[in-house]
Amino acid sequence: MTATDAPTSGQISPAPLPRHDPAEVSALSIGCVSHSYGTRRALVDIDFTVAPASFTALLGLNGAGKSTLFSLVTRLFGIQTGRISIFGHDISLAPSEALRLLGVVFQSRTLDLDLSVTQNLLYHAALHGIAKREARLRSDEVLTRIGLADRAGNKVRDLSGGQMRRLEIARALLHRPRLLLLDEATVGLDVKARADILNHVRQLVTEQGIGVLWATHLFDEIMPGDDLVVLHPGRVLAHRQVARIIADTGAHDVNSAFTRLTEAVSETGSPAP
């Protein structure tokens, strides 16, 4: 299914696109964004875009600034310098329009452990102004889709870590966003749960045309066909397709390409060309 197809029954499909032509507008556009905590500069001139219906990996070590960047995109922090827009909607000037197109899975769990699986979804739906009947329909759909329909009435604290993550992804999709941000969504999960979640998110890109920004520090989650943004530390060292970055750095895989890029910064103090 492409981004412009009508939704089909039984699927959680994205909301209609804004008036802009999707071919012209990036799902996410980050332009010259810098951010400091006091005197410590966490991000410096961050500049990249995420195309609609694409999987973009944001690769960086712990402390690289991935979560700070996510906090800026989700408007938890105010933008100090630069500009962020989602499908052409400036996050500072038109936050409602931008945020309704955005689904987020944060690094730390944001589920209410004392509420049931369904109650968590209904609460999220209410925060997006989705009426209860419609919310229940969507909730049943996503739970069936992620294989948690039989746990709908269970408290969230009774779920496994992998199930919680799947539930968070399902919740992020409940209001049918067109851009999904996931901040280290597989941290702390076993190999199978990680693979399941990653496959599920990649399916969202191919089947529903959702743009995905996947923040990670794990090289094995990145495929050669993905777009890759290398963040280190607080600067974008490279933004190209993975295969091209590997070729340009003369490396044989993502791991060694990352090492070469970051070593170049350590030696020269500035990113490699």
Added chain:
Amino acid sequence: MSSTTVRQDQSGFSLAQYVTCLNGIVWREALRFVHQRERFVSALVRPLVWLFIFAAGFRQVLGISIIPPYETYILYEVYIAPGLMAMIQLFNGMQSSLSMVYDREMGNMRTLLVSPLPRWYLLFCKLVAGTAVSLLQVYAFLLIAWFWDIAPPPIGYLTVLPALILSGLMLGALGMLISSGIKQLENFAGVMNFVIFPMFFASSALYPLWRVQEGSPLLYYVCLFNPFTHAVELIRFALYGQTNWISLAVVSCCTAAFMIGAIYAYDPSRGLIRRGPAGGET
């Protein structure tokens, strides 16, 4: 519904969507309240201890002359009942803000703050939810107090409702404003001691202001400028079908001021920006 029949604001949300959001936040707060039975019990036990033990003990010590809105001599228990109702709301307001600090630490607050509805509205909904919970607690207290011969005129149970809503909003907004400046849950205990107890004791909740003035003119002025005093007096008068206009004005203005302060503090370009990312995140 067709777009022609639904009124939408500038951000494209209809009135029904705003109501849905409000219902959702109040519903969640109610669920949390139901799940935390000990919170309900402790919210009731606190004022009842004051009523059954403190007031009974001080009945003979503290004489209350005839002061408005009372038309005759009253028992001390009757005098402090409105103060205890306001105390329930004060604790509830702080408890709600405590839950906001908890939510922020646990990450749940982010779910609320990334909603596309205007942030001021989300905070307002949170405030309404907290106030609704406090109303349940106050009426449960009034029910028990009725068996203790604290029985205002029947109409008073109705006329006090708007006063309780307004004072609940004021104290909730104050708690929200305070919570915006708290970085960690542990810091909140200190704030409780520096806010709740001074506000409660330096007010007309336990003793009429003319008595305070006799003892300490300075403390009298502190009490007079304490918004909690006016919340107590607003409730006291409303419980007897009357309106204390000065208290109404003070509580209304303080509610607006605290709410504006909280909205300002939770503005992404001001309040949260000064904090670093959540633990473990960069």
